[in-house]
Amino acid sequence: MRRGAPGPGHLRVAAPGALVDRLFRRESGRTVASLIRVLGDFDLAEEAVQEAFVVALERWPADGVPAKPGAWITTTARNKAIDRLRRARVLEQKAAMVAGLEALRAEESEPEGLPDDRLRLMFTCCHPALTAEARVALTLRTLGGLSTLEIARAFLVPEPTLAKRLVRAKGKIAAAGIAYRVPEERELPYRLPSVLASVYLVFNEGYSATAGEALVRRELCAEAIRLGRLLAELMPARPEPRGLLALMLLHHARRDARVDAEGRLVLLEDQDRSLWHDTEIEEGLMLAAGAAPDRYGLQAAIASEHVAPRTDWGRVATLYGELAVLDPSPVVELNRAVAVALAEGPERGLELLAQIEGLDGYHLLHAARADLLRRLGRGVEARAAYERALALAANPVEREFLGRRLAAL
Amino acid sequence: MRYMLNIYDDESNWGTPSPEEFKAVLEAYGRFDQEVTESGAFVAGEGLRPVSTATTVRVSNGERMVTDGPFAETKEQLGGFYLLECKDLDEAIEWAAKIPGAQSGCVEVRPVLDTSG
Numbered sequence: 001m002r003r004g005a006p007g008p009g010h011l012r013v014a015a016p017g018a019l020v021d022r023l024f025r026r027e028s029g030r031t032v033a034s035l036i037r038v039l040g041d042f043d044l045a046e047e048a049v050q051e052a053f054v055v056a057l058e059r060w061p062a063d064g065v066p067a068k069p070g071a072w073i074t075t076t077a078r079n080k081a082i083d084r085l086r087r088a089r090v091l092e093q094k095a096a097m098v099a100g101l102e103a104l105r106a107e108e109s110e111p112e113g114l115p116d117d118r119l120r121l122m123f124t125c126c127h128p129a130l131t132a133e134a135r136v137a138l139t140l141r142t143l144g145g146l147s148t149l150e151i152a153r154a155f156l157v158p159e160p161t162l163a164k165r166l167v168r169a170k171g172k173i174a175a176a177g178i179a180y181r182v183p184e185e186r187e188l189p190y191r192l193p194s195v196l197a198s199v200y201l202v203f204n205e206g207y208s209a210t211a212g213e214a215l216v217r218r219e220l221c222a223e224a225i226r227l228g229r230l231l232a233e234l235m236p237a238r239p240e241p242r243g244l245l246a247l248m249l250l251h252h253a254r255r256d257a258r259v260d261a262e263g264r265l266v267l268l269e270d271q272d273r274s275l276w277h278d279t280e281i282e283e284g285l286m287l288a289a290g291a292a293p294d295r296y297g298l299q300a301a302i303a304s305e306h307v308a309p310r311t312d313w314g315r316v317a318t319l320y321g322e323l324a325v326l327d328p329s330p331v332v333e334l335n336r337a338v339a340v341a342l343a344e345g346p347e348r349g350l351e352l353l354a355q356i357e358g359l360d361g362y363h364l365l366h367a368a369r370a371d372l373l374r375r376l377g378r379g380v381e382a383r384a385a386y387e388r389a390l391a392l393a394a395n396p397v398e399r400e401f402l403g404r405r406l407a408a409l
Numbered sequence: 410m411r412y413m414l415n416i417y418d419d420e421s422n423w424g425t426p427s428p429e430e431f432k433a434v435l436e437a438y439g440r441f442d443q444e445v446t447e448s449g450a451f452v453a454g455e456g457l458r459p460v461s462t463a464t465t466v467r468v469s470n471g472e473r474m475v476t477d478g479p480f481a482e483t484k485e486q487l488g489g490f491y492l493l494e495c496k497d498l499d500e501a502i503e504w505a506a507k508i509p510g511a512q513s514g515c516v517e518v519r520p521v522l523d524t525s526g
Contacts (some may be wrong), residue, residue: 002413030463127498129498129502176498176518176520177410177412177495177497177520178497178498178499179496179497179498179499183499187499187503190502191499213522392440
């Protein structure tokens with residue numbers, strides 16, 4: 001790492017700080033994953049990578065940005081890890097690690113060719129032997145490069161709680177012998193679902209904001225899509241990640257139309273379609289068409305109908321029916337009832353809603369009922385249902401929407 | 410790595426098994442034992458008599474306390490165990506899923522503390 005005048009291959013950019021930020025997001029997961037493979041130590045890997053980015057922040061504004069910033073970060077992080085190991089001076093055990101780190105050098109020239117480390121890391125972080133909360137936190141921390149504070153904020157838990165969760169999960173990975181490898185084909189049926197579910201959990205936390213800061217939440221959606229894309233690219237033979245990625249893209253593409261300038265919720269049918277992100281919709285539609293009819297693929301097919309010029313509600317109802325077989329839940333039944341109402345009329349929808357059990361405390365059940373009653377001109381009952389929904393809703397954006405509906409009766 | 414696979418089940422389900430049921434279970438365990446032994450993973454394994462035969466011993470300030478019964482009344486009871494040598498948790502989970510008791514009860518997978526350094 002030289003100082004002084006930028007050498008050949010270095011270029012000047014207007015704001016190296018912003019570039020470091022972007023690069024951190026993109027590259028830190030890759031570098032952390034490679035270092036964990038060699039070191040078998042999450043903390044050491046994370047610290048070394050963080051140090052490397054600090055060095056980048058110090059040097060790049062003066063020296064210029066190296067031609068291959070990603071490789072530069074890996075080299076610097078590797079050197080930092082070697083420094084730390086040497087300082088620790090338990091050389092006998094560490095010698096093998098230093099040798100492994102030296103060997104990383106050969107691979108650095110082409111970081112693009114090393115996707116497996118990230119896939120490995122994803123499977124380790126999302127092992128079903130860890131709690132769902134721990135999986136999400138570990139994935140965001142190691143692969144997403146989010147700080148514990150950022151993750152804690154996103155999931156509305158105190159930072160020390162989240163830090164403890166991470167320490168416990170890393171402890172279990174080491175003590176219980178959770179391997180750092182991509183599972184074999186025959187293990188995938190029990191390993192892949194927990195990876196997909198973790199990514200979807202990150203997305204949902206961002207999408208269906210129960211509370212919290214809007215900006216952090218949008219970042220979560222983008223991060224989940226990044227992880228989903230990674231999975232789809234690294235496991236091209238499996239259709240499941242494609243379905244998940246399609247589902248997330250089709251929802252996220254409508255982010256700018258979902259709320260208006262005042263932050264109020266806009267229903268799908270009232271959304272300004274010119275605000276949709278067309279390239280994301282196109283990619284989502286294409287991926288959805290090639291997805292498996294599993295829980296994500298079916299939801300992606302439903303989302304595809306939602307963005308179609310004319311939604312075929314009969315098909316949406318059928319798709320929800322298939323989803324209910326795979327994944328029986330009253331929420332799926334609720335969605336099916338709404339689709340049936342739009343396909344066959346509000347009366348039929350109300351009949352189905354009346355059969356749903358266990359959702360009496362769920363505001364959207366009452367909101368759906370209220371809407372169908374409103375369409376049937378049963379104002380008094382609609383009012384009572386909106387009031388019940390309003391009493392149960394926590395999200396301010398949704399509360400505002402329900403209040404508006406109630407006032408319009 | 411060594412893993413202890415503890416098999417838990419509700420003993421009350423086992424009131425009085427018919428001779429056929431008993432034989433079927435024994436045969437299922439026989440097949441598992443054979444497979445796990447041939448793979449080289451087997452270190453040890455036993456089935457236990459019901460918790461009604463258990464005795465719990467505590468020593469507090471040098472004083473020995475001996476009581477009848479298991480250490481805790483639980484819905485499912487420890488009924489047997491395997492001690493296996495596996496390459497990682499996934500291999501241990503793979504074996505755990507094959508233990509006949511995993512179908513009626515559950516199997517707890519515990520890494521064994523390695524004190525060899």
